[in-house]
Amino acid sequence: MALIDALLQGILMGLLFALVALGLNIIFGVMNIVNFAHGEFLMIGMYTTYWTSLLLDIDPLLTLPVAALVGVLLGIASYYSLIRYLLRGPAIAQLFGTFGLMLFLRYLAQFLFGIDYRIIQKGLLIGKSLSIGPFIFDWTKLAAGILSLFAFAFVYYFLNKTKTGKALQATSINKEAASYMGIKTDKMNAIAWAIGGGTVGIAGGLLANFYYIYPTIGILFVMIAFACVALGGFGSIKGVFFAGLLVGILEMVFPVFGSLVNSDFLGPHFKFTIVYLAYFIIVVFRPQGLFGWKN
């Protein structure tokens, strides 16, 4: 029973993970850059929801558009102020550049908000739970999972059905060929960063409903997102969705097994260690991921 419960909880978390990883994967697909600052974007989304709901005294769920907007602006600002210049340099400079952005945003948050762990206390869904039979779901997590799914579906629709979305996909398949067809690479890159920032901003807003908010949270989620992206395949949108679910389930189910055995090494502390390990094993043995086509 505990196992099924963990499975269901894992799916809800997994939907959120998928949304976090989605933006990372779009950016990677379009311009072949790994954005280390992605987790920090999430953190800023969380703080945005926290402060807007606190200062304007509105429900945290209503702040989601603000979080999305902040995310979009952050993505575009990062692209035009930094990433564009990094593209001229070697791969190592690109890695370090986004790393610098990550550190900058992290310590900016620490500087502005302090190192305290914050939590949203007031809200429509907070503290309430839904019980279906023997299973109890927190409404916050349920909402996070469902809204993540909607956001994901929306972006999926955008990528596959609109002209801009198709242009983005074309750029990610072959940048040069796409540019010969009149698709402006620079603009596509900026759009990829805007979508990346926006989706992860929403994810941050949802996560803030039930998770601690603190400046260094980013690295945890960026590693999870890397694991999802690697598992699903770099550049694959469908892949990242299923990978997110898988990682969510893994992270919830593992501690259930761990609690059966009394050991230093199988406790709940290790739920994310397993995710890192999974990343390592996947990229070594199947670098293209489960659904990937880019290598």
Next chain:
Amino acid sequence: MEKLKDALDFRDFSRAEQVGFTIFSIFLLLFPWLGAGSFVKAVMIQFLLFSLFGMGWNTVGGYGGQVELGKAQYVGIGAYTVALTMVWWKIPFWVSMPMGILLAVGYSFMIGYPLFRLKGHYFAIATIATSLVLQDIFANWKLVGAAKGIELPIHDHPDFLYMQFKSDTYYYYFIMVLFYVAIFYMNWFRRSKLGYQLRMIKDDEDAAESLGIDTRWCKIKAYSIASAFVAVGGGFMAVYNLYIDPVSVMDLDLSIKIALMAMLGGAGSLWGPTIGAAFLVPLDRFLGSWLGGHGGLIGLDFMIYAMLIMVVSAYQPRGIWGIIEQFRRKGS
């Protein structure tokens, strides 16, 4: 013997570099007699330590061009080997440090073999992942002190066997000797067969492969050399700080700093890591202590740090040494 001669041979450097290095060496030798305070001494020790780390990273990261962001795990292996064997079995530093190197090298082969199937971003993220896994294990493993870390026993009297001294001056000279061993080794390394092979791999891996270079094996060798360097520094950290925990010796921030100093100074050049460390360590320490005195400015030092990283990555990926060389070329 031949190798030793090569290691001490600095003739292919320009006159300016030779003179600079000589003046720098004299300064290092005389430094403890210049009447610097204990804080400045600690900064100097930190500077030499990070130069050592950076030179290690430079083999695989600079000459080989592999973005390696997991060096902290080897600092941890070196530091934990020294600390644990000293606490458990009272094994002297001079025995436990080589043990730490062996362990680090063994582990680096084990992990390097699958790791170097990967390239580029995949590789960089995988190195972070392995380092985080090891840190998580040490942070939860009760036998090795878990998150609380380990305190080394403090002796009443200075003890050379256990590297316990009352004055920082001894530690300073010890790390200085290690620094010179590293410089001479790197001076030999850059002209060794492996050094040339690595640069070839960095420039064009397919071409290197087609010339019959076993690229993966070359990278693994360089990676294990880097790990040995870093493990030595880790062992030194244990006896110098007398306290280690997973955050102080295995954190991602440490990995980043190591790679960053080498890159900021100039990856793939002999002086690069030292220049980078000379720049960043004092900045880090002085800024940190100055801001510490002005409470409420926590994080500002790292923000300046991060801005530097971004500016260097965007405008001069070849680091400070790259800027110097640019000017020199314009001058001549």
